[in-house]
Amino acid sequence: MSSREKILSAIKTNQPDYQKLDVQFKFETVYDDLFNKFSEILSFVGGKAIEVKNFDEIKADIQSHYSGVTRIATTIAEFSDLADFSLNIADPHDLETLNLAIIEGDFAVAENGAIWVSEKHIPHRVLPMITQYLVIVVKKSEIVTNMHRAYERVKVDDTGFGTFISGPSKTADIEQSLVIGAHGARGLTVYVLG
């Protein structure tokens, strides 16, 4: 008998009697202002949310914030003139030297400051992690309250890969001191487009 059959038959013998699932597992969360909550939590996890009216505002802010920075890539057509780094590459290892990635997020979650980023919008899975700094643009109308609403909003297998990103990469593995920029991006700015 193969291990597969051995394991599955032992499971069948040993698993308890069928217990049906009828517990409530989705809950409502109410916030006065979704953007404020999202912004508060995002700053708690080390990121920064900025409310903007249009792409020009974002552009101006990026230009002042990252002036002199080169190796910038973007997936958003409106910012193509900011980019000097093409994402049209075959090997994701070529992203190694990237300083800034400006990408689109599908939607954001107020309760935990997370943004869903999937292959729908990023041509390389490693893009949001390998870049030194990350900028995500998300629409203000696309902020949901909590994770129950988030999973109603996304079909996780629509693409081969998707991730909730909540703040910049971090670690507290050395004496519980928080350090931002463990392996992934050292900074995360989220522009919320109203």
Next chain:
Amino acid sequence: MNNIKIDHSAAATEFNKDEARVNWHDETLWFVRSKRDKAVFQIPEWEQLREAGSQIKNHVLSNLHDYLTEFEKKATENGITVHWAADGKEHNEIIYSIIKNEGVNRMVKSKSMLTEECHLNEFLKEKGVEVIDSDLGERIVQMREEPPSHIVLPAIHLKKSDVGDTFHEHLGTEKGATDPQYLTEAARQHLRDTFLTRKVALTGVNFAIAETGGFVVCTNEGNADMGAHLADVHIAAMGFEKIIPKAEHLGVFLRLLARSATGQPITTFSSHFHKPRAGQKMHIVIVDNGRTTQLGRADFRNSLKCIRCAACFNTCPVYRRSGGHSYHTAIAGPIGSILAPNLDMAKNADLPFASTLCGSCSNVCPVKIDIHDQLYKWRQVLVKDGHVSSVKSIGIKSMASVLNSPKFYRTAGKLGRFLMKTAPFMVNNNMNVWYNQREMPEVPKESFRDWYLRKRN
């Protein structure tokens, strides 16, 4: 009889020799526990969420066979190769054969307690394969040739000066440097190079979704993603209990996990893998290694509901004051003390005794595992089967008589709490080795029995 080389209480005695360090360890973990409380208090429906998490997991255990076969089918359709491993040895061999097939002898690995349980690193080292752990805490302990002492915070037993010394030796950082920012930066550079050059990456699995044939990996550092997305081959290793029915159930578990673990609202990255990227190969290894046996033990099967948040570690007065290494098993703490005897009763007979049975673990567990009850039940099994040495045997006998007589328990319990408050030295005697270097922990205001009665009413 008892064939443990260094048992928990002896190791704990050793750990307790450095009083200042033990106090620091204790306080640091209590700080993490306090962060958990703060996060939890912000969710009014927290208790309902725990109940949901618990019920979903109960349901999964009762339907594991079908969910696993559904998962296998969907994952295969997604282009993932699914392997089954009966034990740790087979798990290691499968992984080795995948690495060998690629013609490489190096691999990068993100946190996976399962690979610790199966001693994968040692196995691969013997085969000439170099494994680099990419989680910062795991990398630190790996350099020091120590096992992780905590499932979420692998290097929690170390001070920054220890890390500074280790990095000076292995990464060439300045001698005496202790700044966490500087040390982390050095590790970042070192591991970035690793991510960029490894063709095979291994990750753990936090949740596997039957409905969609995908899996979720949670990290704060982004190390699982860096490894997996840059490698030609991604291997994900999972114990079969990681399965959940549907993606929508992730709403419950992702709300529970990080808040329980570190007090964060969610981990920085919660990555959902469903298909290999173009040109990549993806493997999932589904492991038994004693889990089917545990599933068959009605009293202990609930331990398979664990989502490895480590809240029970952080809250445990014994763990905080004895350190993870004293548990001599891959998963320490209260939950590890339930899981380990299942794998080897004789070797791990001491672990269910490494508890005051105060019940704090069960109170914080996000999936409502009856941890302290199971610890107590293990004691009975182990004593009955003759796995317990005399000192502990006496302890258990008096404990057993106390618990078997409700009236005596009420009196003895009150007396015990009175003694602990007024004359701790009377409880703090040689019969109870891990108390040796210190006073008893803070006395709970409410006894387990009072708590139990209140919860029942």
